[in-house]
Amino acid sequence: MRQNLNDLAAFAVIARTRSFTAAAAELGVSPSALSHAMRGLEARLDLRLLARTTRSVAPTEAGMALLGRLAPALAQIDEGLEALADWRNSPAGTVRLTTFHWLASTLLARKLPGFLSSHQGITVEVNVDDGLRDLVSLGFDAGIRFGEAVERDMIAVRVGPPLRMAVVATPAYWNTHGRPRHPRDLLRHACITYRNLGNGSLLPWDFEKDGKELRVQVRGPLACNSSDLGLAAIRAGCGAGWTEQEDVAGDLAAGRLERVLDDWCQPYPGAYLFHPSRRLVPAPLRALIDHLRE
16 A cells, blocks of 8 residues: 555656656656656556656556546645644644642743743643652653653653752741751651652651762651641741752741751752653644753
8 A cells, every 4th residue: 555655656746747757856766766666556557557758758548537536635645744844833732741749839830831822732731649650551741750750761851950958947946956967866856747648658858968878767746748838837836847948948038947957958950851752752742841941
């Protein structure tokens, strides 16, 4: 079937140009290869489609009848290909994303409205879930996570700056309970913790200094999966928290919160959009990636 389509398209070019040489140049093949293809097509159809002389070539009566039906079909194919080019320039369709709450409320909340305004043919479906879900099995086009949480077999594109954690509490809390000098000192403090509902575990607090990594499993009066609720408890003086620096920048500047163990909180890779394949990335997803990278 595919061979017939290729040969029929070549036949239409020969019939239009009335020349094997001109048709071969247009199609990017040799005249002898084109002549061989036409002989094969005629043999399969058991009809002579082209009348050949040493100086010219022209469709036979059967060839003209075939061309009359073939030309509209080929024109429709050309129109379809041109429409695809338009679609690439102004992509349309749906992108299905999965990410977790913090990135949805920060990165996507800042950047996605502008994308939707400038790409009105694209619909973005966002699934907010703190579990590390499998993209392919659940039908997602892409996910957004921190760099260290992206599987090695995925194509990852950085879409956010490096981030940094901060250990904070109110000055009154530190004055009452003392300021830790080492991450292990946090084991004696009331800590506001985060429980990952995906696997049920309490999120440990990770630290690094001079190339040495340390993970501390803290405990405290509140464990939840809401960063907003956790921050409210920290601001109320209920305990110490380990939170994204940008979430408490205003509190630190105003003196409402005070950070400790600053030298143990090193920058780490920020947000990455990841997807399964580098080949033939759908146009709506490519447009979203380009926008998030800006």
